[in-house]
Structures are given as structure tokens and as C-alpha cells.
Amino acid sequence: EDQVTQSPEALRLQEGESSSLNCSYTVSGLRGLFWYRQDPGKGPEFLFTLYSAGEEKEKERLKATLTKKESFLHITAPKPEDSATYLCAVQGYGGATNKLIFGTGTLLAVQP
Amino acid sequence: ETGVTQTPRHLVMGMTNKKSLKCEQHLGHNAMYWYKQSAKKPLELMFVYSLEERVENNSVPSRFSPECPNSSHLFLHLHTLQPEDSALYLCASSQEWAWDTEAFFGQGTRLTVV
Numbered sequence: 001e002d003q004v005t006q007s008p009e010a011l012r013l014q015e016g017e018s019s020s021l022n023c024s025y026t027v028s029g030l031r032g033l034f035w036y037r038q039d040p041g042k043g044p045e046f047l048f049t050l051y052s053a054g055e056e057k058e059k060e061r062l063k064a065t066l067t068k069k070e071s072f073l074h075i076t077a078p079k080p081e082d083s084a085t086y087l088c089a090v091q092g093y094g095g096a097t098n099k100l101i102f103g104t105g106t107l108l109a110v111q112p
Numbered sequence: 113e114t115g116v117t118q119t120p121r122h123l124v125m126g127m128t129n130k131k132s133l134k135c136e137q138h139l140g141h142n143a144m145y146w147y148k149q150s151a152k153k154p155l156e157l158m159f160v161y162s163l164e165e166r167v168e169n170n171s172v173p174s175r176f177s178p179e180c181p182n183s184s185h186l187f188l189h190l191h192t193l194q195p196e197d198s199a200l201y202l203c204a205s206s207q208e209w210a211w212d213t214e215a216f217f218g219q220g221t222r223l224t225v226v
Contacts (some may be wrong), residue, residue: 102154107225
């Protein structure tokens, strides 16, 4: 069964303090791994898609990396506006469905 | 704004009420989705419509009834709900019901069943 586990559940950083969020996954053949950002009271906002081990993508202070078992979302010198819940999801080749399997997210709080 | 609009933003309903959630997208997408998001739980896919045809129904109770009258509009009809159905209901759309498809989410409807 496809599964996604995100850690930590919550992370509090000082402004400028770099860190990483983890997304471990089990999937029968990875089609894609997705990162989303969700602000309170809003729907998730797409950030990145990664397809194969070794791939990296960057957007401002965020960099996503992928291995065969996990993905990391690195946050460099975060600012308070980076505070949000970060969601990871995978899409696999197994079965007839194309649906995304989401993790429970990491709640990031960046303090000034 | 993502181009996906949901109404209402908040809804409180009794267990005997009937209400509907509405979703609208003007992105020209062919696939639309309903997700349920409960506290401390992953987003849970409920229904998928591709080109106005339902292609996915994830064992959702019959008290939830989706409707897709055209490719821009999606409804979720609710009746005789239970308190455990209280959650954030998210609508999303994507270009196609296929892999490598970036989904655009609406703001969600916060539903409280009393």
C-alpha cells in the first residue's frame, strides 16, 4: 500500500535558521512526488514535482531533493512569511488510479 | 487566487439538513476533484471527475453526492451528515486526470455538522 510519512509534525525556527523537512514514502513505482504549501484557512498551493532520484528543484528559499525512499524540503534562511504547513504527496504506477497520496504535513513556524 | 473558487467558505448544518457545496474553475481544466481534510489526517480524495464523468469514488458514504454539470462546475450535495463529517472540504482542478498533473486547489469550505 502506498504511504507517505512526514517529519517532524511541527518545527519552530528563528528567522534565518536553515533546516529541512522530511517526506518518507513507500510506493509501487514512483510517478512523481509533489510538495505543496498550505496557509491557514486556504487550500494547498503547488510548489514542486520531482520524478527521479537525484533530482533537485529550487524556488526562492526552498529546495526540494529526492532519493529512492525520501524527499527533503530544505529551507535556507527562512523568513516569517515562510510559516505554513508543507504537504508532501506521491503518485505511483501501481493500480489503475492516478490519485495522490498525501502525508499529514509539517507545520512550520518561523519567528522574527 | 488560484482560479478555483469555492462557496460557501463556511457552513454550519444540522444532521437533518440538506446543503450543497459549489466549486467553479475557469482554468480550462478537464479534471475536478473533491478532497476532505480533517485535523491531523492526510488529505483524503473523495471524488474525481474527468471530462464531466466520474472516474474515482473512494468508498465515500452515500450521504455525499457529487455532481458535475459541466467542466467548469462541481457540486457536493450533503444530506443527513454526521458530526464526524465536520472538516475542510477542498475542491481542486487539473489539466487532465493523469500523472504529472499539477492540481490547483480552492480555498475550501469549512463544514461544521451540529
